[in-house]
Amino acid sequence: MVRSHGPVLAVISLGGGVGAIARYGLAQLLPTQPGRFPWGTFVTNVAGCFLIGVLMVLITEVWSAHRLVRPFLGVGFLGGFTTFSTYALETRGLLQPGTVGLAFGYLVGTLICAMLAVIAGVWLTRTVTGSVRDPEKVA
Template sequence: MDIDPDIDLREAPDPPPPVDAALLGAISLGGGLGALARYGVGLLLPTPPDRFPWGTFAINVVGCFLIGVLMVLVTDVWSAHRLARPFLGVGILGGFTTFSTYAVEVHRLLHPGTVGVAFAYLAGTVVGALAAVTAGVRLTRAVVGR
């Protein structure tokens, strides 16, 4: 009995693509550096229980702004090395920004007495991140004349 008549189970699946060690290395190194920077900001701006997490908020908004700047630079301005965007964008800025921590912090704030803070943080981060990436793109394009 055929599971799907469009699939020939007698054919071997396509082999996985080869691993690009340089790409994985660039992303890993950048991610480690970004995570260290995030940790440093977390130490400078600790979040007391039941309070607005300003440290994580700042990390995500600043990171999104820098992603907007980076995308303009690597797509419109530089003929960047093939590992520049993975190292800087996926690695450093991906390791720096922390939307998983954001989700955990929203969840921790969802109890009587702090629901308003949770929703302010939930909405404020989304609005702030989108505004920051837009500002980063527009500001960079204005500065470089594009």
């Protein structure tokens, strides 16, 4: 059976737009000032990673989700919400005399915190829902 990709592309686009608007709102609440730690992007990316951990447990272990949920929320919303390009641009901007240490801290700190956020999201969701991963179900 061949499915049309139209609905998948539509929900990814819609989710991406909503995620980008949410990121913009958070950036307005936590604006980045030159030479300072970019808290807005840091919080956005770490929160997005936490949410992807929550989402993946919910739609793969807890619920029988509709086929468009993952593209809408995972690829669309969280893809539009998180931002690698701004993270890279802000890191580059901090690579100036006097802020190189801050740039390195932001670069490494974001990666570590993002990975820990995914793990925390998975752990918390499994704990709250009582979901236990069955290694035999993993393909």
